[in-house]
Amino acid sequence: MLPRSVTKSRLSGSEWTLDDLLAIEQMCARHAQRYALDTFPNQLEVITSEQMLDSYVSSGLPVNYGHWSFGKQYLIESGKYRAGANALAYEIVINTNPCIAFLMEGNSLAMQALVIPHACFGHNSFSKSNYLFTQWTQPEAVLDYMLFARNYIADCEERHGATQVEQTLDALHALRDQGLDKYKRPRKLDTRKERAEQAKRLSNAQDAMRQGEYYSVVPHAAKSAEAMPTFPKEPEENLLYFIEKHAPKLEPWQRELARIVRKIAQYFYPQRQTQVMNEGWATFWHHRLINDMYDAGQIDQGILLECLHSHTNVIRQPDYAPLNPYALGFAAWNEIKRACQSPTDEDREYLPGIAGKDWLETFHDVMRNYRDESFLLQFLTPKLVREFRLMNIQTTEGLDHWVVSATAGADGFKAIRTQLAASYRLESYLPEMSVVRYGRDSDRKLTLQHQSYGGRLLQDDEAEQSLKHLRWLWGFEVSLEAVGENGKTLKTY
Amino acid sequence: MSSVIVDRRPDRGKSTGNRQRVLKRLEGALRAQVDQMIARRKLGEHDKSADIEINRKDVKEPRFLLDSKTGAHGRAVPGNSNYRVGDKIPRDSPQGKGQGSGPGAGESEQEDMFRFALSREEYLSLLFDELELPPLIKKDLLEIDENRFRRGGVVRYGNPSTVCVARTFKASIGRRVAAEAHFEEALDAAEAALRVARSSAVPARVEVAEMELKEVRRRGADIPFLDPIDLRHRSLVEVQSPRTAAVMFCLMDVSASMNESRKDLAKRFFTLLYLFLSRKYAKVELVFIRHTDEAQEVDEDTFFNGTQSGSTKVLSALTKMREIMNLRYPPSRYNVFGAQASDGDSFGDDSSASSAFLLSELLPFSRYFVYAEVGETASESGSLWTAYSGIASEQFNMATLTARNEVYPALAKLFKKEQPA
Numbered sequence: 001m002l003p004r005s006v007t008k009s010r011l012s013g014s015e016w017t018l019d020d021l022l023a024i025e026q027m028c029a030r031h032a033q034r035y036a037l038d039t040f041p042n043q044l045e046v047i048t049s050e051q052m053l054d055s056y057v058s059s060g061l062p063v064n065y066g067h068w069s070f071g072k073q074y075l076i077e078s079g080k081y082r083a084g085a086n087a088l089a090y091e092i093v094i095n096t097n098p099c100i101a102f103l104m105e106g107n108s109l110a111m112q113a114l115v116i117p118h119a120c121f122g123h124n125s126f127s128k129s130n131y132l133f134t135q136w137t138q139p140e141a142v143l144d145y146m147l148f149a150r151n152y153i154a155d156c157e158e159r160h161g162a163t164q165v166e167q168t169l170d171a172l173h174a175l176r177d178q179g180l181d182k183y184k185r186p187r188k189l190d191t192r193k194e195r196a197e198q199a200k201r202l203s204n205a206q207d208a209m210r211q212g213e214y215y216s217v218v219p220h221a222a223k224s225a226e227a228m229p230t231f232p233k234e235p236e237e238n239l240l241y242f243i244e245k246h247a248p249k250l251e252p253w254q255r256e257l258a259r260i261v262r263k264i265a266q267y268f269y270p271q272r273q274t275q276v277m278n279e280g281w282a283t284f285w286h287h288r289l290i291n292d293m294y295d296a297g298q299i300d301q302g303i304l305l306e307c308l309h310s311h312t313n314v315i316r317q318p319d320y321a322p323l324n325p326y327a328l329g330f331a332a333w334n335e336i337k338r339a340c341q342s343p344t345d346e347d348r349e350y351l352p353g354i355a356g357k358d359w360l361e362t363f364h365d366v367m368r369n370y371r372d373e374s375f376l377l378q379f380l381t382p383k384l385v386r387e388f389r390l391m392n393i394q395t396t397e398g399l400d401h402w403v404v405s406a407t408a409g410a411d412g413f414k415a416i417r418t419q420l421a422a423s424y425r426l427e428s429y430l431p432e433m434s435v436v437r438y439g440r441d442s443d444r445k446l447t448l449q450h451q452s453y454g455g456r457l458l459q460d461d462e463a464e465q466s467l468k469h470l471r472w473l474w475g476f477e478v479s480l481e482a483v484g485e486n487g488k489t490l491k492t493y
Numbered sequence: 494m495s496s497v498i499v500d501r502r503p504d505r506g507k508s509t510g511n512r513q514r515v516l517k518r519l520e521g522a523l524r525a526q527v528d529q530m531i532a533r534r535k536l537g538e539h540d541k542s543a544d545i546e547i548n549r550k551d552v553k554e555p556r557f558l559l560d561s562k563t564g565a566h567g568r569a570v571p572g573n574s575n576y577r578v579g580d581k582i583p584r585d586s587p588q589g590k591g592q593g594s595g596p597g598a599g600e601s602e603q604e605d606m607f608r609f610a611l612s613r614e615e616y617l618s619l620l621f622d623e624l625e626l627p628p629l630i631k632k633d634l635l636e637i638d639e640n641r642f643r644r645g646g647v648v649r650y651g652n653p654s655t656v657c658v659a660r661t662f663k664a665s666i667g668r669r670v671a672a673e674a675h676f677e678e679a680l681d682a683a684e685a686a687l688r689v690a691r692s693s694a695v696p697a698r699v700e701v702a703e704m705e706l707k708e709v710r711r712r713g714a715d716i717p718f719l720d721p722i723d724l725r726h727r728s729l730v731e732v733q734s735p736r737t738a739a740v741m742f743c744l745m746d747v748s749a750s751m752n753e754s755r756k757d758l759a760k761r762f763f764t765l766l767y768l769f770l771s772r773k774y775a776k777v778e779l780v781f782i783r784h785t786d787e788a789q790e791v792d793e794d795t796f797f798n799g800t801q802s803g804s805t806k807v808l809s810a811l812t813k814m815r816e817i818m819n820l821r822y823p824p825s826r827y828n829v830f831g832a833q834a835s836d837g838d839s840f841g842d843d844s845s846a847s848s849a850f851l852l853s854e855l856l857p858f859s860r861y862f863v864y865a866e867v868g869e870t871a872s873e874s875g876s877l878w879t880a881y882s883g884i885a886s887e888q889f890n891m892a893t894l895t896a897r898n899e900v901y902p903a904l905a906k907l908f909k910k911e912q913p914a
Contacts, residue, residue: 067514390570
């Protein structure tokens, strides 16, 4: 049965009921069919501002384990919100199946008409089909896994004491960004398997410990450190994984915690690499679907105008400010559409692959197979660069100014495109770190390497404090060296 | 497509656990702030939430981050309208400041401090922890039980758990008696009609009368034993718990020997007593009397912060208290509480005169009078102490206060005596 308001001629005003929201969702669904948007089933959840803050602190996940850092984030966010410094997001959506979208109760009807197509059709279809999401996340399993993690950690708190668990999590959180498999695809999350294997790992660990006791009384033939092969053979980029498997002193439950923290960090890996594309995609589709609803007489002019007002706020790009992913993404998708439908000579030169093709087909292909970096590298048009009046600026250590190295124009386009795309590479804002040596048979010293590009180093105090956490987890000496592109050591910590 | 809508608004308080964790972690910093706040807040303001400011350093979560000051790097900037290739932009100019364009950029640009509000309970709980209150007393003081419910008779509506069975049956009997009486009448009438019809011997009329009688009988059988209109419920009405007015006299020696730390201790002593009384009485009036060799009634700020020099005459304050009590707070209408803080100095016959005055003129009209001898060296040998120890009365108590955790023991007797309901 259709909700009552579907039969109402047209939505208007600013008050809404739960039925209205469902009606909007169904109207959008009908329009979205024409564009072949493939989505998970939607689950709309109406929440209060307080609950929105809850969602903020756990990156949208409705279930999370307990840790003081989430409480801190809540205090900071709610303080800002109370002071009026920050407006809250109108919606949060995460890639689960069904796709859960949180809608703020304070939104007007028009805002809801904007955020439902944005979240439930834009983000939803993106996360269902984009290759990073399909390869790296399991939308069916994540909520189960979070529940498992929460219960396991609560259980650890009871068994081993809240302080112990807290200290372990503190340390693991400091290494969260280094807990990613960037190239090797992670195994699928499966809570049942996870539990079974956890039990196996625990009993193995106990066996190993028992055997270790006998083993340790057998005298070793003294080997010189040089004769031994280095371990690991290849540098290991996933520091948390390495800790989970090899940290000499950790208790089995602490290894499990390391596993949980890195699994969750891994889950957000696709998100951070597709921000421009994903937000642009969602913005493009809310804009489109709202217009379709208006054309079909399903919403009145007042709602349309309020939606457009919010839409223009969302895609505002102030001069000389950080790039707004909504603005850049929305413009980029529109440029693709334009280049498909009415290509200019310039488009034929720079985007020969899509100029003059069917726009919708191209859209789906691009959405499936790219991430921010490759997306911008492939589809940034000279026209967009001109319209955004982009320029490249460079600086080096010791210089008190930036030097303009390229401006929008035929000669500057390629340089700007390269620089812009590169800034969305993970390595441009996350230090690239790896485990290079573990003295497994000698002093158990762990050696890390930070691969520095262009002489960029780590922030000293943050690095020292993170290392302190790492040393606590490792239990033996840990050293970190920054290595330049030429292989020279720049700095040791 | 199976879309679902869920109203999550009723599930609240998901963050409570994590809030407690972070507050616990911040305990040191919070204590320091609450400490300052006790000095800053007025007695009547302690019952409110408190704004707290915390340095991010206290809850830092370190990570490996790239330092934007090192190395060579570049970025793409939008909105260029004045620069050409080769131009220089100072790093600290508005155009040069915007953080990098990457998604991770901009995070280092955070304020050093963040603000949030401690709830009334959290604030008081820290305050009480500092004063080392016993858990039960703490609980009593934290609870707000302004309203009580009492039976408010029987009403016709309510939820099923409040059904009053006896009254419902009574109503049911009444209804059935009334309905059945009507039924008897109708039955008699129908039977009479049938007799008349039979005597007329017209088959059609007989048939109609028989049908009528049948219908009446059926209706009679339909009278239910219990009907929704019989339902009666016990009702509860909210009543303000009967509380009366109280007046709290704060007496303090402000001669030069009462230094800041002694006053600070005295303030905690007055605060705790006030919180206790405000829990017990709906309205607590505060009177502040300070004295050196003469007593003055002053406002709270002057009381705690003003300075005055002179010698010490305790009797002057006690006399002032009686004067104000007689004038504005007749003991017949107010519960009178007295709290006196002094460093114990008094000279000549002041001590014995004060003690006598207290016993004869004040205690008979007071619910309670407590004397605290404040100071790092407060001992049980001062002249005032010696004089006061002669007072044997249920309504009087005295204690020495040298540290914060002694504030509660000083008032413990009163708390025990008048457990907040």
